[in-house]
Amino acid sequence: MRATIIVRNLTEKNQAAAAEIWQNGLQQTVDAIAAKFYLPSWFMNHTLGRLFNYMATQAMSLDGDVGPNGSNLCKHWKGDDRCMFIACAEQDKVIGLVGVKKGAKEQEAASDDDASIASIWRLSVS
DSSP: OOOOOEEEEOOGGGHHHHHHHHHHHHHHHHHHHHHHOOGGGHHHHHHHHHHHHHHHHHHTSTTSSSOGGGTTHHHHTOBTTEEEEEEEOGGGOEEEEEEEEESSOTTSOOOGGGTTOEEEEEEEEO
């Protein structure tokens, strides 16, 4: 039997699940870096781990784009130039997310020059 996967816009109901998947995916990246690099690359491993942890802390803060338990996701990803999509499996279980934005800069509104450019942000799957 094949599972049905549905991709749709993020809703407030799914913010906490989406934030958890994103945070777990970021931690998985940190762990993968640690497993891949060896002693000669300790500095790089340590630096990237700290950078990703800082990024997660900022994003999940009260005024971060994710917010505590995803509370800011819908607000940040609702606009004419951006949208957050989630992938759902059976019984509306969130299994992935991706933010798509017109233009190349997440925090800036897209300009007319960005009409043919799109960028991906906050991509993660469980």
